[in-house]
Amino acid sequence: MLRFLTYRLAHSLLLLFLVSVIGFTILHLAPGGPLSQFALSPGMSQAELERIAERMGLNRPLPVQYLDWAARFVTGDWGESFRDGRAVLDIILGHLFATLLLILTSTILSVGLGTLVGVLGAIRRYSAYDYLATVGAMVALSIPTFWFGLVAIYVFSLRLGWLPSGNMYTIGDESVLDYAEHLIMPSVVLALVQVAIWSRYMRSSILDVVGQDFVRTARAKGLTRRRVLYVHILRNALIPMITLTGIQLPTLLSGALVTETVFTWPGIGRLFLDSLGYNDYPVIMGVLMFTAIFVLLGNLIADILVASVDPRVRLE
Amino acid sequence: MSRVLSVENLGIGFRSEGQDFTVVRDVSFSLEAGETLALVGESGSGKSVTSLGVMGLLPPPPQSRTTGRIVLHSGDGDIELLDLPESRMRRLRGDRIAMIFQEPLTSLNPVHTIGDQIVEAIRSHRRVSRAKARARAVELLEQVGIPDPQDRLGTYPHELSGGMRQRIMIAIALALEPDILIADEPTTALDVTVQAQILDLLRRLQKDTGMAMLFITHDFGVVADIADRTIVMYAGQTVEEGRTGTVLSDPLMPYTIGLMNAVPRLETAGLKRGDLKTIEGFVPDPAALPQGCSFHPRCAFMQEGLCDTSPPSIEDAGGGHMVRCKRWRQIGEGRET
Amino acid sequence: MLTNTSPPAIAEKDRRWITSRPVRRFVRHRLAITGLVMISLIALLCVVGPWVLPHGMLDIHIRDRFSPPGTETYLLGTDEMGRDLAARLFMAGRVSLMVGIAAMVLSTFLGAVIGLVAGYFGKVIGTVLMRFTDAVLCFPQIFLLLVLAAFLEPNALMITIIIALTSWMEIARIVSAEIRSLRERDFITAARISGASHTWIMFRELLPNTIGPIIVAATLTVARAILIEAYVSFLGYGIQPPLPSWGNMLNNAQQFLDTAPWLAIVPGVAITLAVTSFNFIGDGLRDALDARSDLQ
Numbered sequence: 001m002l003r004f005l006t007y008r009l010a011h012s013l014l015l016l017f018l019v020s021v022i023g024f025t026i027l028h029l030a031p032g033g034p035l036s037q038f039a040l041s042p043g044m045s046q047a048e049l050e051r052i053a054e055r056m057g058l059n060r061p062l063p064v065q066y067l068d069w070a071a072r073f074v075t076g077d078w079g080e081s082f083r084d085g086r087a088v089l090d091i092i093l094g095h096l097f098a099t100l101l102l103i104l105t106s107t108i109l110s111v112g113l114g115t116l117v118g119v120l121g122a123i124r125r126y127s128a129y130d131y132l133a134t135v136g137a138m139v140a141l142s143i144p145t146f147w148f149g150l151v152a153i154y155v156f157s158l159r160l161g162w163l164p165s166g167n168m169y170t171i172g173d174e175s176v177l178d179y180a181e182h183l184i185m186p187s188v189v190l191a192l193v194q195v196a197i198w199s200r201y202m203r204s205s206i207l208d209v210v211g212q213d214f215v216r217t218a219r220a221k222g223l224t225r226r227r228v229l230y231v232h233i234l235r236n237a238l239i240p241m242i243t244l245t246g247i248q249l250p251t252l253l254s255g256a257l258v259t260e261t262v263f264t265w266p267g268i269g270r271l272f273l274d275s276l277g278y279n280d281y282p283v284i285m286g287v288l289m290f291t292a293i294f295v296l297l298g299n300l301i302a303d304i305l306v307a308s309v310d311p312r313v314r315l316e
Numbered sequence: 317m318s319r320v321l322s323v324e325n326l327g328i329g330f331r332s333e334g335q336d337f338t339v340v341r342d343v344s345f346s347l348e349a350g351e352t353l354a355l356v357g358e359s360g361s362g363k364s365v366t367s368l369g370v371m372g373l374l375p376p377p378p379q380s381r382t383t384g385r386i387v388l389h390s391g392d393g394d395i396e397l398l399d400l401p402e403s404r405m406r407r408l409r410g411d412r413i414a415m416i417f418q419e420p421l422t423s424l425n426p427v428h429t430i431g432d433q434i435v436e437a438i439r440s441h442r443r444v445s446r447a448k449a450r451a452r453a454v455e456l457l458e459q460v461g462i463p464d465p466q467d468r469l470g471t472y473p474h475e476l477s478g479g480m481r482q483r484i485m486i487a488i489a490l491a492l493e494p495d496i497l498i499a500d501e502p503t504t505a506l507d508v509t510v511q512a513q514i515l516d517l518l519r520r521l522q523k524d525t526g527m528a529m530l531f532i533t534h535d536f537g538v539v540a541d542i543a544d545r546t547i548v549m550y551a552g553q554t555v556e557e558g559r560t561g562t563v564l565s566d567p568l569m570p571y572t573i574g575l576m577n578a579v580p581r582l583e584t585a586g587l588k589r590g591d592l593k594t595i596e597g598f599v600p601d602p603a604a605l606p607q608g609c610s611f612h613p614r615c616a617f618m619q620e621g622l623c624d625t626s627p628p629s630i631e632d633a634g635g636g637h638m639v640r641c642k643r644w645r646q647i648g649e650g651r652e653t
Numbered sequence: 654m655l656t657n658t659s660p661p662a663i664a665e666k667d668r669r670w671i672t673s674r675p676v677r678r679f680v681r682h683r684l685a686i687t688g689l690v691m692i693s694l695i696a697l698l699c700v701v702g703p704w705v706l707p708h709g710m711l712d713i714h715i716r717d718r719f720s721p722p723g724t725e726t727y728l729l730g731t732d733e734m735g736r737d738l739a740a741r742l743f744m745a746g747r748v749s750l751m752v753g754i755a756a757m758v759l760s761t762f763l764g765a766v767i768g769l770v771a772g773y774f775g776k777v778i779g780t781v782l783m784r785f786t787d788a789v790l791c792f793p794q795i796f797l798l799l800v801l802a803a804f805l806e807p808n809a810l811m812i813t814i815i816i817a818l819t820s821w822m823e824i825a826r827i828v829s830a831e832i833r834s835l836r837e838r839d840f841i842t843a844a845r846i847s848g849a850s851h852t853w854i855m856f857r858e859l860l861p862n863t864i865g866p867i868i869v870a871a872t873l874t875v876a877r878a879i880l881i882e883a884y885v886s887f888l889g890y891g892i893q894p895p896l897p898s899w900g901n902m903l904n905n906a907q908q909f910l911d912t913a914p915w916l917a918i919v920p921g922v923a924i925t926l927a928v929t930s931f932n933f934i935g936d937g938l939r940d941a942l943d944a945r946s947d948l949q
Contacts, residue, residue: 014784015784015787015788015791018784018785018787018788019788019791019792021788022788022789022792026800026801026804029801029804029805135684138684138929138932138933138936139925139929141928141932142876142880142924142925142928142929142932143921143925143928144880144883144884144887144903144921144924144925144928145884146884146887146903147883147903147917147920147921147924147925148921150903150906150907150910150917150921151917151918151921153910154910154911154914154917158910158911212422213417213419213422213423214422214423214424214425214426216373216417216423217417217423217424217425217485217488218425219373219409220371220373220409220410220414220415220417221409221410221436221437221440221488222406222407222408222409222410222411222437222440222441223406223410223436223440224406224440227436227440231428231436232425235425235427235428236425236426236427239427249793250790250791250792250793250794251793251794253793253796254793254794254795254796254884257793257795257796258795258884258887258888261888272796272799273799273888276799276803276890279803284800284803285800287796288792288796288797288800291792291793291796292788292791292792293791295791295792295793296791309427310426310427311426311427311472311474312426312427312472312474
C-alpha cells in the first residue's frame with residue numbers, strides 16, 4: 001500500500017506541476033499578459049502598465065516569472081479580483097458550497113439511478129428493456145444539458161409552476177424545503193448525462209464480473225441469488241466505477257457550469273461566467289486552476305479509495 | 317454399497333444464435349457411496365455439461381433444456397432433481413452435492429478473505445454462529461493440509477498459490493459433508509507434483525467421509541489413479557462404461573481403443589518406433605452429427621451398412637462392462653486371437 | 654428407420670429471436686443506419702433547405718413576429734424579429750455541423766500524431782507527452798474553452814481551432830495505447846530489422862493498424878464537438894451573431910422562453926438529433942471495427 005501511495009502521490013505532483021505550467025501559459029495569452037492577474041485595474045495607461053511591469057518583474061526570464069507565480073499560488077495568493085479587490089481564493093471558496101451541493105446531489109442521483117438501470121440491463125441482457133436502456137442512454141448523452149434545463153424550466157416553472165426557475169433559495173425563506181425545491185431541477189438536469197454514462201459502464205462492468213469463475217463458484221455453493229448479486233457480483237463490479245467517478249469529474253464540472261448558468265445557481269460556474277463578462281482575469285484564472293486541482297484531487301482520492309477497497313491493490 | 321445418484325436418459329440441449337444444439341443425449345449412469353466414477357472424454361464430449369446438469373447450474377430455458385431423470389437418493393427418500401424448483405435445488409447445492417472446478421486461480425472471489433468464503437458456504441446452509449463457522453473453517457483447512465490454518469483465515473486468494481487455492485476450494489466443497497463431490501478437471505491447471513498431492517488428498521477425504529465422487533477428466537493417468545469405475549463419453553453420449561481396470565486394459569469401443577493407443581508408452585519412448593498414434597478426423601459438430609454411430613467416420617472398425625445407418629445402443633458385454641458399439645464382439649474376439 | 658435422438662423440443666413461444674447474435678448485430682447496425690439516415694437528412698436540409706424555403710434567414714417580417722410553428726408559410730414559426738425560424742435553423746446547421754467536422758479533423762490529426770509519437774518512442778518522450786495529455790485532461794473542457802475564447806478573438810475559425818485544441822486528448826490516449834501494444838509485435842520487429850525508418854514504421858506500419866479505433870473515436874469526437882460548440886455559443890463566447898449557430902440561437906431564445914417556447918425547443922431538438930446520429934453511427938462503427946472494446 002505504501003509503495004502504491006508513494007507512486008500515486010508522485011504522479012499527482014507531476015500532474016500538478018504540468019497543470020501549473022499550462023495555467024501559466026494560458027495566463028500569458030491574456031490581453032495584458034500575466035500582468036493582468038496582479039495589476040490593479042484595467043484600462044490603465046501604457047506608461048502605468050510599463051511601470052507595473054517593471055515593478056512586477058515581467059521583464060525577467062520566463063522560468064523566473066513562473067517560479068514567482070507558482071510560489072504565490074502555492075501560498076494561496078491568487079491575486080485580487082478586478083471587481084471588488086477581494087482575494088481571488090476567498091471569492092472562489094465562497095462560491096464553492098453551492099457547486100458542491102449541486103454536484104453531490106446530482107452524483108447521488110445519477111449513481112443510484114444509473115446503478116439500477118445498469119444492473120437491470122445486465123440481468124435482462126438483450127431484452128427489450130435492455131435495448132431501450134442502451135438506446136435511451138445514447139440519446140440522453142446527446143441532449144445538451146442546458147437545453148434540457150431550459151425545457152425543464154419551461155415545463156415545471158413556467159407552465160406548471162411547481163418549481164422555482166432559478167437560484168439556490170428564496171430570500172426570506174431559507175428553510176430546508178426551500179433549498180430542496182430549488183435543488184431538484186438543477187441536480188436532475190445535471191444528472192441526466194451522468195446517469196447515461198454510469199448505467200452503460202455499470203452494465204458492462206457487471207457483465208464482465210458475471211462471466212468470471214468465482215461467480216460460478218458462488219452459485220455452486222448454493223448461495224441465494226441475492227447474495228451472489230450483492231456480495232459477489234456488485235462488490236466486484238463497483239470497484240472500477242469508483243475510478244470512473246474520478247475520470248468523470250471534468251465532464252461533471254463542465255455540466256455544472258452550464259447548469260448553474262441556466263438556473264442562475266450561485267456556484268463556481270456562475271462566478272466564472274460573470275468574471276468573464278467583466279474581464280476579471282484574476283478570478284477567471286483562479287477558477288480555471290481551481291477546477292483543474294479539484295479534478296486532480298478527485299482522481300487521487302478515487303484511486304486511494306480503490307486501493308483501500310481492492311485487496312489486490314492494497315497488498316502489493 | 318448404497319446408491320446415491322441415478323441419472324437416466326439425460327439429454328441437454330442449448331440454444332445459441334437461434335439454433336438448437338444437442339450437447340448431451342441418452343446419458344445414463346449411477347453413483348454409489350464411497351466410489352469414484354470417472355467421466356472421460358475430449359473437450360466437447362459433453363462431460364462438463366453433464367456435471368453442470370446434475371448441479372443445476374445450466375442457464376435457464378430457453379437457453380438450455382434438460383430432459384430425462386436425475387435422482388438423488390438420500391436417507392429421506394429419493395429426490396427428482398430435474399423437477400425441483402430453483403429454491404429447493406439451491407439448498408441442495410453445496411450441501412448434498414458439491415462441485416470444484418478447473419481454474420483455482422480465478423475460482424475464488426478476490427475481494428473477500430478465504431475465511432469469509434468458507435464461512436459463507438457453511439452459514440448459507442446451517443444456522444450456526446460466525447464463531448462456530450470459523451472454527452469449522454479452521455478444521456477444514458487442517459483437513460486439506462493448509463499450514464497455520466488459523467492465520468490463513470484472513471488472507472486473500474491472490475496471496476496463495478494455485479495448489480493452495482484448490483485445496484481451499486476442496487475445503488469449501490466439503491464443508492457440509494456432501495454425499496456427492498463433482499470434480500471437474502480439478503488438477504488440469506496444476507503442476508504435476510501438486511496434481512499428485514491433490515489427488516491424494518481427495519482419495520483420503522473420500523475414504524474418511526464415504527462420499528461419492530464424480531471425477532471429470534481427459535487424462536487417463538488420473539483415471540487410472542483415482543477412479544473405481546470409468547465412463548467414456550463421445551459427442552454427447554456415453555460410449556463405454558465399466559470398472560476402470562477393464563476399460564483401460566480391454567476397451568471394446570473403438571474410440572476408447574483409439575484413446576488408449578494415443579497415450580505415449582514409456583516402453584517405446586525414445587525408440588522412435590513410428591509416429592504418435594492419433595485418431596484421425598475431428599470431433600463432430602453437434603449441429604451436424606453423422607448418421608448412425610457418431611464415431612463411425614473416424615472408426616478403424618467401421619462397417620458400411622452397419623455403422624453408418626442406425627445409431628448403436630448400449631449393450632452389456634458382461635461383468636458390468638457396457639459398450640455402445642455394434643461390433644464389440646468382433647473387437648473383443650479380435651483381441652483374443 | 655431409427656435416427657439419432659432429436660434435440661429436446663423447444664416450444665415456439667420460447668423462440669426469442671431477439672437474443673441471437675445476427676439480430677443483435679443487425680439492431681446495432683440498424684441504429685447506425687438510422688443515425689446515418691438522420692444525419693444525411695439533416696445535412697441535406699441544411700444545405701438545400703435555405704434555397705427551397707420561401708424566406709431568407711435575414712428577412713425581417715415584423716408583423717409576423719412570434720408566430721408559432723405551422724403559421725402560414727413559416728414552417729417552424731418566426732422569432733422576435735419575424736425571421737423564419739426554419740431558414741435560420743438550416744443556416745445555423747451549416748455552421749454548427751461544419752465547425753463540428755472541422756474540429757474533428759483537426760483534433761484527430763493532432764491527437765493521432767501525438768499518440769503515435771508517444772506510443773512509438775515511449776520512455777521519456779512517451780511519458781512526458783502522455784502526462785502532458787493527462788494534465789490537459791484535468792481542465793474541464795468548457796472552462797478551458799471559455800478562457801481561450803475570451804482571451805482570443807471568437808470567430809468561427811478560432812472557435813474551431815480552440816475546440817480542436819481541447820478535444821485531441823482522448824484520441825491521443827487511444828492511439829498511444831494501441832501503438833504501445835502493437836510496437837512489440839513481430840511485424841514491427843521485422844520492419845526495424847530490414848532498416849525501415851521511424852517515420853516509415855509509424856505511418857506505414859503502425860498507423861494503418863490503428864485506423865479502426867481512430868475512426869470510432871473521430872465519429873464520437875464530432876458528436877462532442879457539435880455539443881461543445883453549442884454550449885460555448887449558448888454562453889455567448891462561441892459563434893457570434895449575425896452568424897447563426899444552433900448554440901447562439903438558443904442563447905437568444907432564453908429570454909422568450911415563456912412567450913415563444915418553440916424558439917428554444919427547435920434548435921435544441923436539432924442539436925440532439927445531430928449528436929444522436931453521430932453517437933449511433935459511432936456505436937455501429939465500434940461494433941464493426943473495434944472488436945476488442947465490445948461493451949457487450
